[in-house]
Amino acid sequence: MRYLPLEPEDRRAMLARIGVADIDALFADIPEAVRLAEPLDLPPGAGELEVTRTMERLAARNTPAGSVPFFIGCGAYRHHVPATVDHLIQRSEFLTAYTPYQPEIAQGTLQYLFEFQTQVALMTGMEVANASMYDGSTATAEAVLMAQRVTKRAKAVLSGSLHPHYRAVVETLAHFGESTVVALPPAPETMGGGEAIAAHIDAETACVVVQMPGFFGDVFDLSPIAAAAHAHGALLVAVVTEAVSLGALTPPGAMGADIVVAEGQSLGNGLNFGGPYVGLFATRQKFVRQMPGRLVGETVDADGRPGYVLTLASREQHIRRERATSNICTNSGLAALAFTIHATLLGEAGLARLATLNHESAILLAEALSTVPGVEVLNETFFNEFTLRVPGRAAALIDALAEKGVLGGVPVSRLLPDRPDLADLVIVAASEINTDADRARYRDTLGQILAETTS
Amino acid sequence: MSDMRFTREHEWIRVDGDIGTVGITDHAQEQLGDITFVELPEVGKSLAKGGEAAAVDSVKAASEVYAPVSGEVVEVNGALDENAALVNEDAEGKGWFFKMRIADEGELDDLMDRSAYETFVKEQA
């Protein structure tokens, strides 16, 4: 086995030093009745070539996003990631390091996390950010828990703008963690901030959770919701699933959000069929000790030189155990590294331009698809994602498009199967990767399929 | 300082009329090491004897601080927000945590005086 350095001669000599006759003696504590005598019923080991063949065969049964005109979003977005990013995150010293528990020999990780925290705070318009969470959905659930700690209240009000998966994650934790959730139904007709969410905020409310851009793609001002929440002593949790939007939109922090959580996959990270991604988590300085997750802070070493350490660990499970702010034990280090490298390559100017290109790509796509008879763009406003109403069942249409080599979006029924009233909606995303030819192909294929089905 | 009483959880209370000033003992701060943050109760909060009143963090530990007797919090030591190190420097003086209006003076009788506390600490070691 190529990964195992010990030779039979080593094993013999080592057993002799230990003073046992054979390897079985080292497993004597396992009760004999449950010790496996036979090998597991699995195939024997394989060489690199054989494993590569197996994996390539499986990979070939999928349609990569980059091989077709691609317009799927809903919480995961395809962007061009510079080659430098993947090279750097594969540096041995980043890829194969552990959590920086020994800061003297982990300054590389600690410094990039400090830079990451700064970038996230700047992009969200908040004062502080942590060193990342698992992903946007779990960060949202953690934000709700944090708001409950800060306000000492149990109820969370979820806007219909929240991604249905995110809502489900919050609901799972609320149900089994014994707190209360009021979830408003997703409603395309309330796009643009038309949801009557303020009516659900009361003196028991810990937080209001609103996604912007919303699940249907609309952008709107969070300030009125922030004001309504604050009037009742509740916090506003703003959720962002497309981090590139932060380059074009007023940051949630400037619209009154108390906690901003985001899915950071869009920068530096590929689609990966849903993971690993990277959750962003930012808040106000005054709440920092209620924050979940790892934090890196600046300090000095014994010689007075600047350096970085994990700090405020007394919030965390390894010290506080059942009183910890969260049970989380890790962050999403390498995905955060990819994020921060991509953000560094973009810089202020690059992120702003990338956001503009995404927005323009969506405007062009909306114009193109609006020309297809029977198809309606529901959004007044959007960033790089919007909602289409199509004749008939959207899911069947998306499948038909896929048959013809266009990945055309997400039928709302995929995420909300219990809402037949929304079964004719498709959420469509655009980004800088889409060309004029991609858009024309989508428009023409859509038109062709609809013409065939209605004729 | 005969008016100081101690708990087995290493809190002290100094009584002045019906007001008690509460902190952690010098022995406790020594055990905790460098104290980095003190979470104080809200003024007006009513505390039950033995109930959680405050929390104290050091780099490697976090501990709850319990109310030595029942009563209502009337003042907290705001200086600790800025400078938690005061607890290390002067645990039984400037490093006090909060003042409370004592509900039942009889509860003080359950606490140790200094010599009893010192014996208790020695026995623990």
Next chain:
Amino acid sequence: MTSPTDERPAGAREGDAASCPAAPETFSGNRGLDIEEPLLFTLGSSQKTGVDLPEPRGLAPRLDGVARRGPIGLKGLSEPETLRHYVRLSRRNYAIDSGIFPLGSCTMKHNPRLNERVARLPGFADVHPLQPQQTVQGVLALMDMLSHWLLTMTGLEAVALSPKAGAHGELCGMIAIKAAHEASGEAERRRVVLVPESAHGTNPATAALLGYRVRAVPADSDGTVRAEAVAEVLGEDVAALMLTNPNTCGLFERDVVEIARLVHEAGAYFYCDGANLNAILAKARPGDLGVDAMHINLHKTFSTPHGGGGPGSGPVVFSKALAPFAPLPRVVRDGETFHLVEHDGRADGGGDTRQRPFGRLTAFHGQMGMFVRAMAYMLSHGSDGLRQASEDAVLNANYLRASLRDVMSQPFGDRICMHEVLFDDAFLKGTGVTTLDFAKALIDEGFHPMTIYFPLVVHGALLIEPTESESRASLDQFIASLRALAEAAKAGDRDRFLAAPRLAPRRRLDETRAARKPVLRWMAPEPARAAE
């Protein structure tokens, strides 16, 4: 090594001078290959960018009134500057690729590069989680294959792949347990979770997150949990026992089968923390031990890279009793076609509607990138290799134990350990050297220290997990340094320890200062902020 301040502990300079003349202070602050790297915010500018993007067309925006007005404050670097910044930072990290990383309970094993390559195949890396299912059949087939391997290795009934890390897996398993108690109408009275004192902090934190009270189970003097001790604290109010096996002291819980029987008899479930699976993989199956739910850290046992602290992946395997409660999504095979079941409506809840998936733990379907890597690792090892890996991991740990037992001290006597060996600080008694000092001295010797002060139940714990990835030569080098350090401590060479590390990119960092006045981000200097 020189320093501009004289605040460092006494003896540092003298120690250096005794062995070799001190190197002169450099003008740049760099020392050979060790280069000081400033924060990117002081290197970059708001105009500079390392990407070439086309000019926008100038279309009228549809952002209503929420278009960004002010600057973000980000700084950019050109591509060569970016490379240099991160390469320089990378050189300030210790890594498994550069040497033994003997962190107990962390399983820092070799990360094969084949796994990285196959995870980057576009058919895995460039597929969207919400693509139509007919376009991702290979991904679903891989998830099904991974599930099959995990279930075969653990002898359990069902698997949830979606948890994002070990602690997330714990949450998944414990929610399933709570859901099962809800379904049987016992959730109201079962409010307690039993956790041994030696457990990792995530165990009590997870239980508390679900509203459970934690009741401690004391360990025996030999470091393991006795069945009688569990029986003592079991009752009708107990929902579950959370037990790590092998435990955090590196010992196999010999009473585990009886413990599981008692737990089940009391109507509770047995959650096993699978952090230490690497010791027993292919040697014993958790299902045979009576486990009801267990998370598997793919980033430990199955070598997906730790990445400086994540991303991890923590699939959970379930017994027959808990299988119906496993969360969504699930992969279901139907002949040659695979279905991703994302909603309860289509899940096979059977006749009993209470026996249903407990919900969703995360957006999408889990850490696919890690599934690919773990699968490549498993296929490479195969049944025989997995067994050999466990044996070598345990052999290496015991080799360390046997080579160090005369100079270091073991809290539970000299007994055979599993994949990690635990020492306490008794051997340092009277030397004036603490566990922390000892660990820091290892840094100067060119090693990453072991896990220290964990488990909490052992005074000054030093927990060493070499893994199967170390050669005998590598172990011998590590042993020689540990022996020399232990002897130096006993010989009174305190300064070597108190001033350590002296040869790392940084000396000891002031954690108190960091926590008292947290500085968690870079801030523009005042004049620059005024100018913005």
